[in-house]
Amino acid sequence: MKHINLFLILFTLSFGQIQYSGSPIYQPNNDKINFITINHDNLIDYELHPMVVHYANEYAVDINVPQLATKIVGPYKTTFYLGIESQGAMSIGFHFNQFKLTDNTDMFIYDEDESMYIGSFNSKNNDFTGEKSTAVVKSDRVIIELTVPNSEVRDLALNISIVTHDFLDFMNFHGDQTSDRVDCNDNVACSSGDDWRDEIDGVVLVSGNGGLCSATLINNTNFDKTPYILYAGHCSSGGSNTVYFNYQSYSCNGTQPQGYNTMSGTQNLWIGNFNNNDGAIIRLNNNVPTNYNPYFNGWNKSSSNPGNNITGIHHPDGWIKKISYNATGMSSSGNWWDFRYNNGRVIPGSSGSPMFDSDKRVRGMASYIYTDYCSPSPDCYCSQTYYHGYAKFSAAWSNMDQYLDPLNTNETFIDGTRDGIVEIPGCTDPNADNYDPDATIDDGSCLYGTANFSFGSISGDNIQILMDNSESIGGFQFTLTDNPDAITITGANGGSAEENGFEVSTSDLGIVIGFSLTGSYIPEGSGLLTNLSYTLNGTGNTTLCIDDLIVSDTSGNPLSAGEDCTSIDFASGNATLTFGEVTSDSMSILIENSVAISGFQFNITDSPDLITIIDASGGLAEQYGFEVSTSELGIVIGFSFTGGTIPAGEGLLTNISYTNSDSGNTNLCISDTIVSDVNGGGLLSSGECIDIDINDVILGDINNDAVINVQDVVLLINFILGSIEPTDNQYYAADINSDSVLNVQDVVILINIILS
Structure with a gap:
C-alpha cells in the first residue's frame, strides 16, 4: 500500500522568529493575572494527511492581548500580563493575526511555573503582513x-487568532517519551553520521x-x-510554520534534543501534487542566523539512477x-525513486526529507511508504521491512530552476555550502587600471588612470603642489598635514588649476578641494x-604630507593617486630667487633672504633649449x-673660500651671461634651489619661471652683417623718420638702450659704438 509522509508549510508570510536578549519580570503573583480558557469547540480542521505527524490541535480565537491583560502602570512603562489556558495541553x-510591537517593547512567553520562556520579542520581529507565529511553550497554562513605554502603548497591536494545543509533547518537555522505544534509525551523532556533518546541519524540522x-x-x-527550503508537495496544507534547526541529540545513544533554534515565516514558491510531482520549494523570509550553523545542501538534477x-x-x-543508509533495490517508478533502507526506516515525520547520493547531493524528497500505518510509532515500523518512495528531484526541476539556478548556468549539479560564495572585494571592471580578475564583489575601488601629486619648491610663504596626470582631471581633494604642527594653510592660487578655471578652496585643517563650476578640466600632463x-604657527623641523588624496576624471571615476611627503625646517629661514633684467646676453638673478647665507646652488633651465650659460659675475656674491x-648644463654654484656670508636682505645676487643658439620664446626657470645658512642648514628656498623672447641679434648690427658701421646708422635714421618699416629683429637691434622707442638717443649710442 502506498502511504504518504507529510511535511508542513506555512502559507502566510512572516519574518524569522529570532529572539533577542533579556528575561521576563515574572510578576505579579499569577493568581492576580487574568487567564483566558480556550474553548475547544472552536477546533480548526486542517485535514492533515495521516502520514503527517499530528501533534497538536489548533483552535480559533480572537484575543486582544492589551485589552484583556492585567496591567501594571508605572510612571514610565506599562506591563501587561495575560494568561492563556488550554486544558490538557502539553x-x-x-499565531498572532495582528503583531505590531513598538520600538521599545519587550515581550516574553513563559509557563506558569516559570520553568522556561521564549523571547524577548521586539519591533525587529514585526512582519510586513502584520502576523507572527511562535514556538510552543511548556504547560497548559502560559503567560504573555x-x-x-507609556508613550508607545497607543501604537501597540497584538491579537491572537490561533492557539496551538500540543497534545503529543513532541518537544518532550515533560520527559514522558521513554528511552526504551524501538528506533531503527541512528542518531546523527553516531559514527554513521561522521561523514555527513555538513549535510546534517542542513536538515530541519517544520x-x-x-x-x-x-x-x-x-x-x-x-x-x-x-x-530556500526543499520538501514534499503533499506536506503543504496551509497555515503558519515554525522551522526547527539543530533539533537533535549530540550523543549516539541520546534520546533528548540538546538545544535547538527556531524561525517562523515562509512563502510558497512552488508546491507540487502528490499524485504527479511530489516536490515543493518554499523560502524563509529572513536569512538564517550564522549562529544556527546552517548548511545549504547541494543537489543533482540528473535523472540517472x-x-x-x-x-x-x-x-x-x-x-x-x-540518519538512514545502506539501500536495496533502487529503481525508478515514474516521478519517484523506490527502494528500502537496510539501516533505518522512513516513517511519518520523515516526509519531505532529503535523500542524498554518494556525492552528498540531494536526489529526492521522502514522499510515501509501502506499508500500513501502525502504532506505537516508531516501534511498529521498525519491526517491518518495506520500500520507501522519494519524489525525484529531477522531475521537480522545471518548477524550481528559476530559484535554484538563477544564473541560468544549466549546471547538472552543485555542491552544498556553509559560507556561500567567499566574497573577495576588489575592482571587477576589466577596463579599470586595477582590475582584479579574482574579485567577486566590486568594492568601488576601480581606478581609471593615474595622478601623482608631489611637492615643488617651498618658500617662506608658499608651497608648490605638482601633479603628473595620465587622464584629464575633473576634480581633486587632499589634506596637507604637518607633523608636528607648524603651518596653517591660508589659500591657493595659480597653476593649472587656476588656468583651467578651477575653484580651489582651502581650510585651516589643511583640506584642499579643487573643481570647476563650469565643467572645465585639467588636461593630462605634468606641472x-x-x-x-x-x-607659520610653529618652528622647527616638520614632515609635510599630501594625504587622503582623491582625484577623479571628467566622468567622476577615481584615478590611482600617488601621495608625497617631505621634511622641512621652518626654523631655518627662507630665500627667494627671482629674475631681474634679462638682456640679449645676460640675466640678473635677484635674492631676498631672511638670514645670512654662506652658499647657494640652482639650475637655469629653458624650454625649448635656446641658451647656454657661460659665466656669472657681479652682485652681492662678488x-x-x-x-x-x-656649467653649460645650467648649474650655478656660489660659495666663499674665506667664510664670507651674504647678509640678510634683498638685492642683485649675480649676473648670468649666456649665448643663444636660436631665437624665439622660451620658458626660463630658476629651479632646484638650495640655499645654506652659516651653519650649513638648508633654508626654505624657491625660484621662479618666466616666458621670454630670445633674439639672435647683436645690438647696433641693424642690417645683420656682423659689422656695426655707418650703414646701420643710415637704417636707424630712416626708421626714426618713418622712411623704412623695420622688421622685429631690426627693431630689436636698433633699440640699443632697450627703452622700446627708436629716437636720437639710440643714434648717439650707435655712433659712439662705431667710434670706439
Whole structure:
C-alpha cells in the first residue's frame, strides 16, 4: 500500500522568529493575572494527511492581548500580563493575526511555573503582513508578558487568532517519551553520521497547523545562502510554520534534543501534487542566523539512477534528527525513486526529507511508504521491512530552476555550502587600471588612470603642489598635514588649476578641494597644479604630507593617486630667487633672504633649449667674496673660500651671461634651489619661471652683417623718420638702450659704438 509522509508549510508570510536578549519580570503573583480558557469547540480542521505527524490541535480565537491583560502602570512603562489556558495541553503556541510591537517593547512567553520562556520579542520581529507565529511553550497554562513605554502603548497591536494545543509533547518537555522505544534509525551523532556533518546541519524540522515534517535547506547557483527550503508537495496544507534547526541529540545513544533554534515565516514558491510531482520549494523570509550553523545542501538534477549507495537524514516521528543508509533495490517508478533502507526506516515525520547520493547531493524528497500505518510509532515500523518512495528531484526541476539556478548556468549539479560564495572585494571592471580578475564583489575601488601629486619648491610663504596626470582631471581633494604642527594653510592660487578655471578652496585643517563650476578640466600632463600660501604657527623641523588624496576624471571615476611627503625646517629661514633684467646676453638673478647665507646652488633651465650659460659675475656674491661657478648644463654654484656670508636682505645676487643658439620664446626657470645658512642648514628656498623672447641679434648690427658701421646708422635714421618699416629683429637691434622707442638717443649710442 502506498502511504504518504507529510511535511508542513506555512502559507502566510512572516519574518524569522529570532529572539533577542533579556528575561521576563515574572510578576505579579499569577493568581492576580487574568487567564483566558480556550474553548475547544472552536477546533480548526486542517485535514492533515495521516502520514503527517499530528501533534497538536489548533483552535480559533480572537484575543486582544492589551485589552484583556492585567496591567501594571508605572510612571514610565506599562506591563501587561495575560494568561492563556488550554486544558490538557502539553505545550502551547500562538499565531498572532495582528503583531505590531513598538520600538521599545519587550515581550516574553513563559509557563506558569516559570520553568522556561521564549523571547524577548521586539519591533525587529514585526512582519510586513502584520502576523507572527511562535514556538510552543511548556504547560497548559502560559503567560504573555509585555512591557511597553507609556508613550508607545497607543501604537501597540497584538491579537491572537490561533492557539496551538500540543497534545503529543513532541518537544518532550515533560520527559514522558521513554528511552526504551524501538528506533531503527541512528542518531546523527553516531559514527554513521561522521561523514555527513555538513549535510546534517542542513536538515530541519517544520511545524505548522498541528503537523510535523522534515525538509532541507537547499543551495542555489548564486551560492548566496538564500534561505530556500526543499520538501514534499503533499506536506503543504496551509497555515503558519515554525522551522526547527539543530533539533537533535549530540550523543549516539541520546534520546533528548540538546538545544535547538527556531524561525517562523515562509512563502510558497512552488508546491507540487502528490499524485504527479511530489516536490515543493518554499523560502524563509529572513536569512538564517550564522549562529544556527546552517548548511545549504547541494543537489543533482540528473535523472540517472543514483544506485543503492544513498543516505537519508530526517526527523522520523517528528523527533530528533536521524540518519538512514545502506539501500536495496533502487529503481525508478515514474516521478519517484523506490527502494528500502537496510539501516533505518522512513516513517511519518520523515516526509519531505532529503535523500542524498554518494556525492552528498540531494536526489529526492521522502514522499510515501509501502506499508500500513501502525502504532506505537516508531516501534511498529521498525519491526517491518518495506520500500520507501522519494519524489525525484529531477522531475521537480522545471518548477524550481528559476530559484535554484538563477544564473541560468544549466549546471547538472552543485555542491552544498556553509559560507556561500567567499566574497573577495576588489575592482571587477576589466577596463579599470586595477582590475582584479579574482574579485567577486566590486568594492568601488576601480581606478581609471593615474595622478601623482608631489611637492615643488617651498618658500617662506608658499608651497608648490605638482601633479603628473595620465587622464584629464575633473576634480581633486587632499589634506596637507604637518607633523608636528607648524603651518596653517591660508589659500591657493595659480597653476593649472587656476588656468583651467578651477575653484580651489582651502581650510585651516589643511583640506584642499579643487573643481570647476563650469565643467572645465585639467588636461593630462605634468606641472604646477596650485600654490598654497601659509602662515607659520610653529618652528622647527616638520614632515609635510599630501594625504587622503582623491582625484577623479571628467566622468567622476577615481584615478590611482600617488601621495608625497617631505621634511622641512621652518626654523631655518627662507630665500627667494627671482629674475631681474634679462638682456640679449645676460640675466640678473635677484635674492631676498631672511638670514645670512654662506652658499647657494640652482639650475637655469629653458624650454625649448635656446641658451647656454657661460659665466656669472657681479652682485652681492662678488661683493662678499663668493666664487660663482657655472656649467653649460645650467648649474650655478656660489660659495666663499674665506667664510664670507651674504647678509640678510634683498638685492642683485649675480649676473648670468649666456649665448643663444636660436631665437624665439622660451620658458626660463630658476629651479632646484638650495640655499645654506652659516651653519650649513638648508633654508626654505624657491625660484621662479618666466616666458621670454630670445633674439639672435647683436645690438647696433641693424642690417645683420656682423659689422656695426655707418650703414646701420643710415637704417636707424630712416626708421626714426618713418622712411623704412623695420622688421622685429631690426627693431630689436636698433633699440640699443632697450627703452622700446627708436629716437636720437639710440643714434648717439650707435655712433659712439662705431667710434670706439
